Amino acid sequence: MGKILKGATAQETHSAILDLIRSSGTVTRVDLAERSGLTGASISRVVKQLLADGLIVETGLGDPTGGKRATLLQFNPRARHAVGISIDTPSTTYVVTDMSGRVIEQLSSRGTGRDAPATAVRRITAELEDLIVKADIEPATLVGVGVALAGRQGGGGLRLLRTDSSKYAWEPFAVRDTLSAAIDHPIVVENDSTCAAIGEFWAGRIPSANDFATVYMATGFGLGLVTNGDVYRGSSSNVGEIGHMVLDVNGPRCWCGGQGCLEALAAPAAVVKRAEGDPSLAGDLALRGRRTAVRSDFAKIARSAAAGDHRCVRLIEESATYLAKALLSITNLLDLDQIILAGPGFSEAGDIYVRVAVAELNRLSFVRAMHPTRVEQSKLGPSAAALGAASMVLHSQLTPHQKSTRALTR
Numbered sequence: 001m002g003k004i005l006k007g008a009t010a011q012e013t014h015s016a017i018l019d020l021i022r023s024s025g026t027v028t029r030v031d032l033a034e035r036s037g038l039t040g041a042s043i044s045r046v047v048k049q050l051l052a053d054g055l056i057v058e059t060g061l062g063d064p065t066g067g068k069r070a071t072l073l074q075f076n077p078r079a080r081h082a083v084g085i086s087i088d089t090p091s092t093t094y095v096v097t098d099m100s101g102r103v104i105e106q107l108s109s110r111g112t113g114r115d116a117p118a119t120a121v122r123r124i125t126a127e128l129e130d131l132i133v134k135a136d137i138e139p140a141t142l143v144g145v146g147v148a149l150a151g152r153q154g155g156g157g158l159r160l161l162r163t164d165s166s167k168y169a170w171e172p173f174a175v176r177d178t179l180s181a182a183i184d185h186p187i188v189v190e191n192d193s194t195c196a197a198i199g200e201f202w203a204g205r206i207p208s209a210n211d212f213a214t215v216y217m218a219t220g221f222g223l224g225l226v227t228n229g230d231v232y233r234g235s236s237s238n239v240g241e242i243g244h245m246v247l248d249v250n251g252p253r254c255w256c257g258g259q260g261c262l263e264a265l266a267a268p269a270a271v272v273k274r275a276e277g278d279p280s281l282a283g284d285l286a287l288r289g290r291r292t293a294v295r296s297d298f299a300k301i302a303r304s305a306a307a308g309d310h311r312c313v314r315l316i317e318e319s320a321t322y323l324a325k326a327l328l329s330i331t332n333l334l335d336l337d338q339i340i341l342a343g344p345g346f347s348e349a350g351d352i353y354v355r356v357a358v359a360e361l362n363r364l365s366f367v368r369a370m371h372p373t374r375v376e377q378s379k380l381g382p383s384a385a386a387l388g389a390a391s392m393v394l395h396s397q398l399t400p401h402q403k404s405t406r407a408l409t410r
C-alpha cells in the first residue's frame with residue numbers, strides 16, 4: 001500500500017484508503033496508518049472527508065489497547081450505487097448495485113436485434129431511467145453506468161461493430177459517445193467477457209495473485225483474462241476472441257471469414273442447428289428454429305441435457321468437447337490456475353461443460369503434473385457481464401490506483 005500511494009494524487013489516496021476500509025471490515029485510524037504507511041495526520045484528514053461524504057461510518061469503539069479505545073470505522077455500501085448494462089443481440093440485462101456489489105434492482109429486456117443503433121440506444125436510455133426510478137435510489141448516489149458490449153470494439157471511440165456483415169446494423173457506431181450523450185451519468189465501456197472476469201474478481205472469489213480466465217458464453221464465446229490482479233486487454237480491447245480459435249481446418253465456415261472456428265462448431269446456434277437435424281427431437285422440444293430464438297432454443301436443449309435426455313446430453317457434450325479442446329490450448333499457452341465459465345450459455349448445463357473440461361485438462365494439460373487447472377462455473381449467474389460492468393464503475397470509484405481500472409468518462 002505504501003508503494004501504491006507513493007506519488008498518488010489526493011483522489012487516489014482517498015480511494016486506496018476507502019478500499020482498505022472496505023476490505024478490512026472494521027478498522028481504526030491507527031490500523032489505517034500502519035497498513036498504508038501514511039502519517040496519523042494524513043489518515044485523520046482522509047477519514048474526515050470520507051465520513052463527510054458518507055462513504056464510511058463510525059461503528060463504536062474497538063478493544064482498549066493500553067490507552068483509550070479507538071473508534072472503529074466501517075465501509076458504508078449504501079452511500080453510492082452503480083448500474084451495469086450488458087448489451088447483446090438477443091437480450092439486454094440491467095443491474096443496479098450498491099457499493100458492495102449487492103443487486104438492488106434488475107431488468108432483462110430484448111436485445112439490439114435488428115434495430116437501428118439509434119433506436120436501440122433510445123430504448124436502452126428509457127429503460128435505464130425507469131430502472132433507476134424503480135430502484136428508488138437518490139440519483140446523486142449513482143456513481144456511473146458500466147456497459148458490457150458483445151462484439152468487436154473499435155479503437156478510441158469504442159464502437160460496437162456488427163457481428164454479421166449482412167444482418168446487423170451496428171457497424172460502425174460510436175456506442176459510448178451516443179450513450180454518453182443520452183445518459184446523464186458518467187459511463188465506462190468494456191467488452192462483455194472482460195466484464196465477466198472483473199465481476200469474478202470483484203466478487204472476491206479470486207485471490208489477487210492468481211492468473212485466471214473467464215470464458216463467457218452468450219451468442220458466441222469470449223475470454224476475459226486477469227494476470228497478477230490486472231485485466232489484460234490486448235492492443236485494442238479485443239483480447240480473448242476464443243470463439244475464432246480454429247479447431248478443425250476443414251470445419252464449417254464461420255461468419256468471421258474463417259473455417260472450423262470454435263464458434264461455428266460449438267456455440268448455441270451450432271448446437272440448435274444439429275438438434276434441428278433430428279425432427280423428432282426438434283418436435284419434442286418445440287424448437288422454434290428462428291434466428292432470433294437461438295438463445296431460448298439452446299436453453300431448451302441444455303435444460304433437457306441437464307435433466308438427462310440422452311439425445312441432448314450428446315449434443316451438449318459435443319459442444320463441451322470442442323470448448324474443452326480450446327481450453328486445453330489456452331491453458332497450455334498461458335499456464336492458468338483457474339478457468340471460470342460464465343454467462344447465459346452455461347446457465348442450464350454448465351455442469352456438463354465443467355465436467356468435460358476438467359476431464360480433458362486432467363488428462364492432457366501440459367502442466368498437469370505440476371499443478372491443477374481448476375474449472376468451475378461462475379456463481380454470478382446469467383447476469384455476470386452486467387454485474388461485472390457495474391463492478392467496473394465501483395472499481396473506478398474505489399481503486400483508481402490499480403492499473404486495471406478504466407476511468408469513467410462523461
Ligand SMILES: [Zn+2]
Pocket residue numbers: 243244254255256257258259261263264
Ligand atoms: Zn470465426
